[in-house]
Amino acid sequence: xxxxxxxxxxxxxxxxxxxxxxxxxxxxxxxxxxxxxxxxxxxxxxxxxxxxxxxxxxxxxxxxxxxxxxxxxxxxxxxxxxxxxxxxxxxxxxxxxxxxxxxxxxxxxxxxxxxxxxxxxxxxxxxxxxxxxxxxxxxxxxxxxxxxxxxxxxxxxxxxxxxxxxxxxxxxxxxxxxxxxxxxxxxxxxxxxxxxxxxxxxxxxxxxxxxxxxxxxxxxxxxxxxxxxxxxxxxxxxxxxxxxxxxxxxxxxxxxxxxxxxxxxxxxxxxxxxxxxxxxxxxxxxxxxxxxxxxxxxxxxxxxxxxxxxxxxxxxxxxxxxxxxxxxxxxxxxxxxxxxxxxxxxxxxxxxxxxxxxxxxxxxxxxxxxxxxxxxxxxxxxx
Amino acid sequence: xxxxxxxxxxxxxxxxxxxxxxxxxxxxxxxxxxxxxxxxxxxxxxxxxxxxxxxxxxxxxxxxxxxxxxxxxxxxxxxxxxxxxxxxxxxxxxxxxxxxxxxxxxxxxxxxxxxxxxxxxxxxxxxxxxxxxxxxxxxxxxxxxxxxxxxxxxxxxxxxxxxxxxxxxxxxxxxxxxxxxxxxxxxxxxxxxxxxxxxxxxxxxxxxxxxxxxxxxxxxxxxxxxxxxxxxxxxxxxxxxxxxxxxxxxxxxxxxxxxxxxxxxxxxxxxxxxxxxxxxxxxxxxxxxxxxxxxxxxxxxxxxxxxxxxxxxxxxxxxxxxxxxxxxxxxxxxxxxxxxxxxxxxxxxxxxxxxxxxxxxxxxxxxxxxxxxxxxxxxxxxx
Numbered sequence: 001x002x003x004x005x006x007x008x009x010x011x012x013x014x015x016x017x018x019x020x021x022x023x024x025x026x027x028x029x030x031x032x033x034x035x036x037x038x039x040x041x042x043x044x045x046x047x048x049x050x051x052x053x054x055x056x057x058x059x060x061x062x063x064x065x066x067x068x069x070x071x072x073x074x075x076x077x078x079x080x081x082x083x084x085x086x087x088x089x090x091x092x093x094x095x096x097x098x099x100x101x102x103x104x105x106x107x108x109x110x111x112x113x114x115x116x117x118x119x120x121x122x123x124x125x126x127x128x129x130x131x132x133x134x135x136x137x138x139x140x141x142x143x144x145x146x147x148x149x150x151x152x153x154x155x156x157x158x159x160x161x162x163x164x165x166x167x168x169x170x171x172x173x174x175x176x177x178x179x180x181x182x183x184x185x186x187x188x189x190x191x192x193x194x195x196x197x198x199x200x201x202x203x204x205x206x207x208x209x210x211x212x213x214x215x216x217x218x219x220x221x222x223x224x225x226x227x228x229x230x231x232x233x234x235x236x237x238x239x240x241x242x243x244x245x246x247x248x249x250x251x252x253x254x255x256x257x258x259x260x261x262x263x264x265x266x267x268x269x270x271x272x273x274x275x276x277x278x279x280x281x282x283x284x285x286x287x288x289x290x291x292x293x294x295x296x297x298x299x300x301x302x303x304x305x306x307x308x309x310x311x312x313x314x315x316x317x318x319x320x321x322x323x324x325x326x327x328x329x330x331x332x333x334x335x336x337x338x339x340x341x342x343x344x345x346x347x348x349x350x351x352x353x354x355x356x357x358x359x360x361x362x363x364x365x366x367x368x369x370x371x372x373x374x375x376x377x378x379x380x381x382x383x
Numbered sequence: 384x385x386x387x388x389x390x391x392x393x394x395x396x397x398x399x400x401x402x403x404x405x406x407x408x409x410x411x412x413x414x415x416x417x418x419x420x421x422x423x424x425x426x427x428x429x430x431x432x433x434x435x436x437x438x439x440x441x442x443x444x445x446x447x448x449x450x451x452x453x454x455x456x457x458x459x460x461x462x463x464x465x466x467x468x469x470x471x472x473x474x475x476x477x478x479x480x481x482x483x484x485x486x487x488x489x490x491x492x493x494x495x496x497x498x499x500x501x502x503x504x505x506x507x508x509x510x511x512x513x514x515x516x517x518x519x520x521x522x523x524x525x526x527x528x529x530x531x532x533x534x535x536x537x538x539x540x541x542x543x544x545x546x547x548x549x550x551x552x553x554x555x556x557x558x559x560x561x562x563x564x565x566x567x568x569x570x571x572x573x574x575x576x577x578x579x580x581x582x583x584x585x586x587x588x589x590x591x592x593x594x595x596x597x598x599x600x601x602x603x604x605x606x607x608x609x610x611x612x613x614x615x616x617x618x619x620x621x622x623x624x625x626x627x628x629x630x631x632x633x634x635x636x637x638x639x640x641x642x643x644x645x646x647x648x649x650x651x652x653x654x655x656x657x658x659x660x661x662x663x664x665x666x667x668x669x670x671x672x673x674x675x676x677x678x679x680x681x682x683x684x685x686x687x688x689x690x691x692x693x694x695x696x697x698x699x700x701x702x703x704x705x706x707x708x709x710x711x712x713x714x715x716x717x718x719x720x721x722x723x724x725x726x727x728x729x730x731x732x733x734x735x736x737x738x739x740x741x742x743x744x745x746x747x748x749x750x751x752x753x754x755x756x757x758x759x760x761x762x763x764x765x766x
Contacts, residue, residue, distance in 0.1 A: 114549030166497030
């Protein structure tokens, strides 16, 4: 039989991105994924605010500086209600794209993963249930007294983590902290990592120089010997409340269940912290207990180096979600592929957990995120 | 062979109390116990304070009126730490016996049941992680405006309950609310139950007359037709914040997992509330989804009638723990058998859950409670 002239061979299907990526300690990452497949996760988003985020030019986690004040509360609300209460839709990037909360919401819904919110210290409280671990936001890290109650936050986080470990087969710990990559950089440097130029950003053009200058200002107040004895001093001086709380959650839980730190270089700082805390106690952390799970955009971020940070700590697994918006018909979502938004609200870890729980493909995840995006109220990210 | 004269036959073993009691809808209660056996529960203690508790003569939940202010916070702390932070040991009865938190602590430890604390509205905040659902304590019910935000507490509780249902095979919902049997009486009366003389008390001599006079003063402000349309009006007028929050938790969760309301007649008020809420919505609550689990002391309380209250609602199961201190060598614990302390902090429900989870006998529970009791700091219940 001869094909008619009008017949064209079908276009070869666009190669689908894999659901899971293995970016560091790949064999260990694959083994962890195999161990968690089908298991029941619990997702916990820890929110916090700092005065560090008020330094102009550091953060794009919010459409305007005024709206940035609402970002952690709005993200927490969006996780419960599907969109925020204190603003329309979800927190957005100044250039328009919706924030990463839509990914987290979609992934948790798709796989029916339960979510809890931890408030480690906020000015604007979410209109949603939150586990209060701290009462005050962080100060500006330049003063060298960013989180005076770091030890208390850690201890309460530890207690809570020990209980939450009884509620699931593993924990996925995300965050929403504007300005958090700067406090991450400062804590990584305080803990002795070669971190300059390696942390990610909520902006496409990563403000490395400003971040480093800001971090160095805070670090001038810090005695490295004191940090070696007590790594929480790094957070107390130049960190943010989320770091202490999530470090506590992770170490409180990881004796009983595996823990996925859901984020990019902010979670590298938390990993560095738990690694240092356990080393200071003389019982090194087993790298099979804690891993990082993040997005493709963080893993491919040309302005940052997550794997290079983790490699300085040890063979901790870094997993990624293959989720891509390249094939999306929604222009604001396609901007993710320009690295305009990369991570936040545990988006990558939630996507990884959804793929592990129900076998969600990257395409199915994308379609679910698109549905969440279309259902958002108009005037996205405005009050 | 002839027994030597010094031989005495061994004393017959003291008959051990059964681990579980079935006090109402016994067949349904047995079926529920069979369904939950071995399953993984999550225990949630909701704390709240009210000005109603400040009326002299109503509550013995605390060694003195001053210490009673600390009771909900101290109970929450004791669940996390084994004893309170804001006072020594656990809240105690004015006549000496340690409060029921020791039972809850023992049961949860024995069966490794995870615990979370919900704060529905307190003046004294616990030094422990708590999920904040409300910011203000309840007013005195005599004014008829006891919980202005009852609807908000209910809604946030519902949201949270829907998430927590994904964290366990069933939920056990306890409370610590001084003065709570008076707000329970008022809400039961507001919802149309024949409750006078039927609620329990933290005191051996139940102050029925004072409770009823107090409740009636609040009820004078209430329009029964409004309550029929919206049962939360009963809580808003004459209840306490815990009732609205736990009703939300229960209805948010019970579509997915069974819910045990862990308490005595205070939980009868919550049951009456969720029953009425669902009836007002035109979709009656399935009595297999929600049950009450309490202590032997509540079930045998000569001054109250839990089963008589539940019978007015429908065939809801009431389970009890067989835990008894009759055989204890600790005199303060034996005072429970005089009905000096009966229930609180979800003690009965936690004990039931421990028996269901690990098959703990009443005797093993007693021995575990005794160990918790002996480990308490001296000067029990003092600041």
